[in-house]
Amino acid sequence: MSDTSSAPEAPSIDEAAITAAIDAALAAIAAAPDTAALKQVRIEHVGDASVLTSANRAIKDLPKDQKAAAGKLVGQGKGRVQKALAARQGELAAAEEEAALAAETVDVTLPTDLRPRGASHPLTVLQDRINDFFVGIGWEIAEGPEIESQWLNFDALNADPEHPSRSLQDTLYVAPEGSGMLLRTQTSPVQIRSMLERGAPLYVACPGTVYRADEIDATHSPMFTQVEGLAIDKGLTMANLVGTLDAFAAHIFGGAPITRLRPNHFPFTEPSAEMDFRCFSCGAREGLDHDADPNCRVCGGTGWIEMGGCGMVHPNVLRAAGVDPEEYQGFAFGLGIERILMLRNGVSDMRDIVEGDVRFSQHYGTEI
Numbered sequence: 001m002s003d004t005s006s007a008p009e010a011p012s013i014d015e016a017a018i019t020a021a022i023d024a025a026l027a028a029i030a031a032a033p034d035t036a037a038l039k040q041v042r043i044e045h046v047g048d049a050s051v052l053t054s055a056n057r058a059i060k061d062l063p064k065d066q067k068a069a070a071g072k073l074v075g076q077g078k079g080r081v082q083k084a085l086a087a088r089q090g091e092l093a094a095a096e097e098e099a100a101l102a103a104e105t106v107d108v109t110l111p112t113d114l115r116p117r118g119a120s121h122p123l124t125v126l127q128d129r130i131n132d133f134f135v136g137i138g139w140e141i142a143e144g145p146e147i148e149s150q151w152l153n154f155d156a157l158n159a160d161p162e163h164p165s166r167s168l169q170d171t172l173y174v175a176p177e178g179s180g181m182l183l184r185t186q187t188s189p190v191q192i193r194s195m196l197e198r199g200a201p202l203y204v205a206c207p208g209t210v211y212r213a214d215e216i217d218a219t220h221s222p223m224f225t226q227v228e229g230l231a232i233d234k235g236l237t238m239a240n241l242v243g244t245l246d247a248f249a250a251h252i253f254g255g256a257p258i259t260r261l262r263p264n265h266f267p268f269t270e271p272s273a274e275m276d277f278r279c280f281s282c283g284a285r286e287g288l289d290h291d292a293d294p295n296c297r298v299c300g301g302t303g304w305i306e307m308g309g310c311g312m313v314h315p316n317v318l319r320a321a322g323v324d325p326e327e328y329q330g331f332a333f334g335l336g337i338e339r340i341l342m343l344r345n346g347v348s349d350m351r352d353i354v355e356g357d358v359r360f361s362q363h364y365g366t367e368i
Contacts (some may be wrong), residue, residue, distance in 0.1 A: 021055075022081060025081045028086050028318075030088070033266065035093055068360075118361065122364035126272070126340060140205070144206070150181070156266060157268040157320075158314050158316040158320070170213055191228060191229070193203065195232065196316075216350070221351075224336060227335050236312075245259065245275055255280070262275075277307055278303060284299060307335065312332075312334075345364050
């Protein structure tokens with residue numbers, strides 16, 4: 001019985017297809033406008049999936065009598081393409097380098113400012129403005145050390161021994177362990193020092209750098225600045241506190257801000273509150289009968305911006321500082337200066353404030 005199955009067809013290389021592939025490659029090389037486009041041409045016409053490379057791989061499967069001719073056809077064609085690629089690469093690279101040099105040319109004969117004008121850091125400018133306000137209403141500016149004792153930073157401020165702010169997750173302690181020294185988490189210790197040193201009556205604002213165990217991001221930093229205020233006198237009430245903060249907000253932000261108090265809890269004040277003021281960026285600024293913009297980036301659509309914590313000084317704090325709470329009353333508040341700067345000047349990322357780029361100071365640091 002004879003085998004009627006047909007023999008497999010011998011592989012072959014189409015000379016016309018190879019010639020067309022070479023012509024297409026040369027045309028694409030000549031038309032490439034830059035080195036990036038030429039790189040793509042190289043991939044398409046001599047890459048692993050190209051016609052020429054596929055044909056070159058197929059030569060090994062050809063009959064012996066066809067290999068020489070096919071190898072010559074494909075090899076010479078691929079050589080022409082590679083040579084054209086190299087020549088075009090040199091032309092385009094030279095042209096791009098020349099264009100870059102022309103664009104970056106510096107005329108060294110032009111006059112230059114050997115002492116470019118700088119600017120104060122905007123935090124410094126804002127802190128000076130805040131200090132001017134308090135001095136203007138008759139208060140003193142008080143300062144203190146940034147490394148504080150645990151007693152001044154927590155105990156004298158009526159913080160419980162187990163208060164979360166005392167943990168290593170929130171506070172940066174100074175070695176050795178158990179030394180009782182830390183990087184102050186607030187400028188409140190300056191208030192205690194002021195009462196111990198000067199007694200009552202007392203009106204002080206305490207600006208300065210404070211530290212928290214936070215990771216730096218768009219809204220947090222392990223080192224930032226605060227201003228805290230303390231007023232101790234006879235007959236002071238929450239009305240005095242509200243009036244002071246209203247006047248402060250008007251001085252910093254302009255106009256006549258609308259403010260409100262929200263009940264809160266702080267160990268060093270009683271009663272305690274968070275003070276908010278009406279958003280100055282969206283429609284909420286028109287009054288309480290106007291809705292906030294739900295897409296407002298400043299107030300988040302609530303119509304209110306948190307200003308800071310405040311309240312009447314707790315009697316235990318007055319006693320710790322040697323002031324008789326039966327005779328004197330007081331109010332205190334704390335505000336983050338970076339937050340005020342971000343709201344006032346439209347700074348969206350706290351990292352811009354601390355990274356030290358001189359252009360940031362030049363943009364925000366000049367004020368008349």
